[in-house]
Amino acid sequence: MKAARPANDRPRVPRRAVHGVLLLDKPLGLSSNDALQKAKRFFRAEKAGHTGTLDPLATGLLPLCFGAATKFSQVSLDADKRYVATLSLGATTTTADAEGEVLQRRPVDVSDAALAEACRRFTGEIDQVPPMHSALKHDGKALYEYARQGVEIERAARRVTIHSIDILDRQNDLVTIDVSCSKGTYIRTLAQDIGEALGCGAHLAALRRTGSGPLTLTGAVTLAQLAEMTEPDRDRLLMDADALLADVPVVRLDSEEAGRFLSGLRRRVRLDDAPQVRVYGPEPKAFLGSARVQAGELISTRLLSPMEVQGLLVIEEPEKQEHSERTPA
Known part of the structure; x- marks a missing residue:
């Protein structure tokens, strides 16, 4: 039994x-x-x-x-990333977002022109101090772990780029903005800094990421x-496995050259230098990996295994019967 x-x-x-x-x-x-x-x-x-x-x-x-x-x-x-963020003017919090406790409330006397000017001031290359409530590591431990213990760690400012800030809507003290920025930008810190520039303080009330690269x-x-x-x-x-490289140039190799490239060997090519290219074999779906072109050489940076390449080439026939049973979450 x-x-x-x-x-x-x-x-x-x-x-x-x-x-x-x-x-x-x-x-x-x-x-x-x-x-x-x-x-x-x-x-x-x-x-x-x-x-x-x-x-x-x-x-x-x-x-x-x-x-x-x-x-x-x-x-x-x-x-680069793109976000739609809602700023709540007039209150700062311990975490710079809606999850934290309110530190200070100040009256909001901000014109639309002043708001637009504050957003303009934070467009371009700026220095940001990462928030304590973040996943950045200090001595192997995330900053938010120190923050939960009431410990403040000194953080160096980091240079980030805000490509654009567009004001989408304003309802009294709630302002919705569209932000295009470089990697590593903290939108909660941006909200806090805009609030300080306006003299009333602010925190991030809501955030939605709308873009990542292409x-x-x-x-x-x-x-x-x-x-x-x-x-x-x-x-x-599912998008193709090369979807994250969709905006970089393509290099296609014949079967013999593709095999050598997959083995990690540098290949001679008549191409201009490029920091990143995506490389394919002769078949349309034969994605081999990424590389850079330097001084007439194709130098691999990330290679797929032969099994992975073969897996991308396999076109599965539609199932004769689709199962209605769902995978448990």
Whole structure:
């Protein structure tokens, strides 16, 4: 007689090789890693990763990488970002956002012209002091861990670039702005600094990421939508594994050269120098990896394995019958 399975000992879900990029619209209150793990279970993926954290209090675009695409997640991490942020004027908080305790309240006597001027002042290259409530590390521990213990760590200012700040709406003390910025920009710090420039203080009331490099919310899907789909429908949502490199030049090699490139050998090419290119074999979908071109040489930077390349070339035939059973979240 078989022993009864413990109630919390669910059968292991078989994993599979999945390659591609999913545009996830992350919900409010969920960490980036929790969102990743849920999506990974939906796809039964062997390997997955995200492209940089999005605060639990933020919603919006979180590109997720599966299989071969995980090797290029740094591209999205380094890319410019775009956000729609709501600033609450007149109050500063301990965390510079709506989660913290109010530190100070001040009257708001700010004209639209003064608001526009303050936004203009913070456009371009600026220095930002990272907030204590952030994931930056100090002596191997995240700053927010020190903050929770009431410990203040001295932080050096960092240079970031705000490409543009457009005021979308203003309802009394709530101001909604569209921000295009470089990686590493803290929007909560920007909100706080704009508030100080206006003399009334401010904190970040809401944040939604709308863009990361060439990727936008167009075509993004929520976890709730994924839960309602069959596995084949989910698979059809995946962008190609090279999606994060969509805005860099293409280099195509013949079969012999492709094999040598995959082995890590430098190849002679008649191309201008380029800091980054995406490299393909002779087949349209034969994505091999990324490289740079320097002094007439093609030098690999991130290579796929032969198995991963083959996996990208396999075109799965539609299932004869789509299962209605959904993967548990």
